[in-house]
Amino acid sequence: MKTLRDIGEDALIDRLIDLVPQDPSPAAGPGDDCAVIDRDPTSPGLLLLKTDAIVEHVHFLPSAEPRAVGWKAAARVVSDFAAMGGRPEHFLITLALAPETPVAWAEDLYRGIGDCLETFGAVLAGGETTRVPTGSAAVISISATGAVLRDHVVLRSTARCGDAIFVTGKLGGSLQGKHLDFIPRIEQTQWLVSTFKPSAMMDLSDGLAKDLPRLATASGGGFIIDPGALPLSPGCTPQQGISDGEDFEILFTIEPARATALLAAWTARFPDLALTRIGEITAAAQGMNLTGGWDHFRSTPAGA
């Protein structure tokens, strides 16, 4: 009998997705960072939907500061709105916790969520608390709505052959703490979509080795990257940089003719955050492969 560990996360999603009714004409559906819902074709805005969960022992340790865990839980969702060119609006927070959980732990977790919502101008719309059996891992599941202008939305599936590939910040080393206190790149993507609109964009949650192939494949292409050009966190090897996951930096593509002007404008606008050109989109048959990255059901870097 096959288990989730046997087939891994991507194959599981492929097998599940056709078992439920789909939106017949989605602006963007399952597979992108957020779902994009066009509720009113006369409106300049689109509705974004996202859900994400973090699990004790998997995404955070019981010893982690609960306020940092709350920040992380909410910031992961905010990062997905950034990846579409949008902003977060209304949050729904589900806590599944053991009865032995200290009240103070839950309160600090909520304070961390509150820190993040306040930073990015979002609000609580509702929530749910439920018990898990004693000894079961805590699960924090967060869903949210967001908004994006119709002219600003960027999918992951619309890169073109020859486009330059960029990444923000530094890659790797998430377990040294970055995974708990990263800053979603809302400010940067808001600037990008209104000045140098990317041809495709996503956030890096499972590592470049997992996520770049997703963007390229969704766009019907391949990719080449220069491993020597990767912006690495201090002390990280290139393999760690592409494999560690939970970078929550932004990966995007843009037509190559605009790449130099983008870099100059970026450096003037965001002098403290690296932007690095790491490669280009190719035809599907001409790209390279990457190994590594995070698979939830295999619990170690998938290429290990």
Place this chain on the structure above:
Amino acid sequence: MKTLRDIGEDALIDRLIDLVPQDPSPAAGPGDDCAVIDRDPTSPGLLLLKTDAIVEHVHFLPSAEPRAVGWKAAARVVSDFAAMGGRPEHFLITLALAPETPVAWAEDLYRGIGDCLETFGAVLAGGETTRVPTGSAAVISISATGAVLRDHVVLRSTARCGDAIFVTGKLGGSLQGKHLDFIPRIEQTQWLVSTFKPSAMMDLSDGLAKDLPRLATASGGGFIIDPGALPLSPGCTPQQGISDGEDFEILFTIEPARATALLAAWTARFPDLALTRIGEITAAAQGMNLTGGWDHFRSTPAGA
């Protein structure tokens, strides 16, 4: 150090809710069956948001049919849209499962979710799969958007003193199987809001003993009910009827002058589903108390 078991679910929510930024002018926020978002005051429609989770060993047993578990997970959410006078639209599904979970179990779970979405005209917008550690309980967290006409929305906080209290169907006995195959009352509430619009409404998820005081308190009132009038599932005592929880019937109030006409019209329209007048809304100081009902963090009926 106080734990969640010590304070219970309602006190926990009270302590958490002020720790995060709130919508400054919500149409209805945390505390009702759904959040109500007014994204466009010129539109006749309002956006509804809901999140809900079910947990292995708490809401379903490992031996339960996964397709029935999937139905239940989605139908609980659909029931909340019914309780506002609305309809479900876009679903986000989060599965947190151990790596040993059979792929076939996850597929059947999704088929059950799909059955429910198809029955009620909703679609999948996105999802998330993540691992829980081996031995941890599975968590299925579902969020969804819905729609309701501005003129049709019914809150739980707007009952008036003297209003008649009604409940659909039969109460109690959820553990004999009803909790896995109940039918959300969308058809009935759609009819109600366009013919005999209730003054307040909610669905019964934690038992009448928990939920009726919530409706009355939210409305600034109390209640009296006639225990002898309660519509009970076969073999249930009145105490089971008010305590078992997971009825997913609809509790609503309406001005007493319309009660008789409502009952006649209901019986003609829904001859196979009971509608029972069980009591009335009183001033806050004049109501009665009920004991029992379900508290998540105390794991037994709260009055036991």
